[in-house]
Amino acid sequence: MKASSKRLLVIFCMDRRLLFARYKSVLLSLGERTTVLCLCGECTRLKSVTSGSASSVYSTRARSLSPISSQPGMCDTAQVANESWRLNHVTGDLFSCPADEALAHCISEDCRMGAGIAVMFKHKFKGLEELKGQKKLVGQCAVLKRGERFVYYLITKKKVSQKPNYDNLRQSLEDMRAHCIQNGVTRISMPRIGCGLDRLKWERVSEILEEVFEPADMSVTVYSLPVKAETLVMKENISR
Incomplete structure (x- = not known):
């Protein structure tokens, strides 16, 4: 008797209830030799819906697969967080980020660099002559190496x-x-690049960040000052 072959079901639910509902009947009918792969990287409901019928359930947006936690309401994304694309938002001091993280x-x-956060970069990392010596043009990026991190201009x-x-x-x-x-x-x-004194729109800038870095599976964290502090900084720089 010929053994049944293994099957792979690939879905992308992103936790959207209507889209997920379309897969429910399929998931419930899966056999033991089926592997479910959800590409959203955040899915926590597949395990309970399959009721143990699928042999393995995975969720990933990274280079390697990470099994979904079988505990209800828990999502095992820690293993892939550093390798998968993420656009994180933090309110606070940019320079409080981990020392090995690029800036x-x-x-x-x-x-x-005479206004805005550029002044802080100039004082903190120096290297003005080194930057000028790289002779970078518009549309390019100058780089300094400081300790364990790269600093990009x-x-x-x-x-x-x-x-x-x-x-x-x-x-x-x-x-x-x-x-x-x-x-x-x-x-x-x-920081929210281009959106301070340069007056670009964050909605468009964030789209560009996603378009550029998502294919590379890189994590980008954007730091913003609290609203009152940001307004004060903007006023001080405009008055100069």
């Missing part, structure tokens, strides 16, 4: 008095991504 912010081609405009556009921002992010991949960087922290 990034935007500057002009003339490397004048996204060149998004020609002169400090100008405003960047979305194409230049994207190109500089792509240049940074190439350096990250080459040097094994998987985690980057940054």
Whole structure:
């Protein structure tokens, strides 16, 4: 008698109830030789719905698969968190991020960092002559190595008095991504780049971040100041 072959069911539910409901009858009819793979990376309900009929259940958005926890309401994503794409948002001090995490912010081609968070980068990491010596152009990315981390300077405009556009921002992010991949960087922290004094819209910037970094399975954490503190900083810089 010929043995039945193993089957793989791939779904993408993203915890959307209507979409998930479409799979319910299929999941309940699965045999013991079926593996379920959910691509959303957050799914916690497959285990209970399959009622043990599937031989294994997985959830992943990373390079390797991580079995879903069988405990109701628990999701085992810790194993893949560092390798999968995530856009995290944190309210607080950017420089409080882990010391081995790369940092990034935007500057002009003339490397004048006289306002906003660029001033803090200049004082904290120095290296102005080293940055100028790299002779990076608009759409490229200058880099400093400080301790265990890389510090990225996204060149998004020609002169400090100008405003960047979305194409230049994207190109500089792509240049940074190439350096990250080459040097094994998987985690980057940054402010809301281009959205302070440069006046870009965060909705579009966040879309660009996803388009650039999701294929590379990199984690990006965006730090924002509390609203009152951010308003105060903006007023101080505008008045200069």
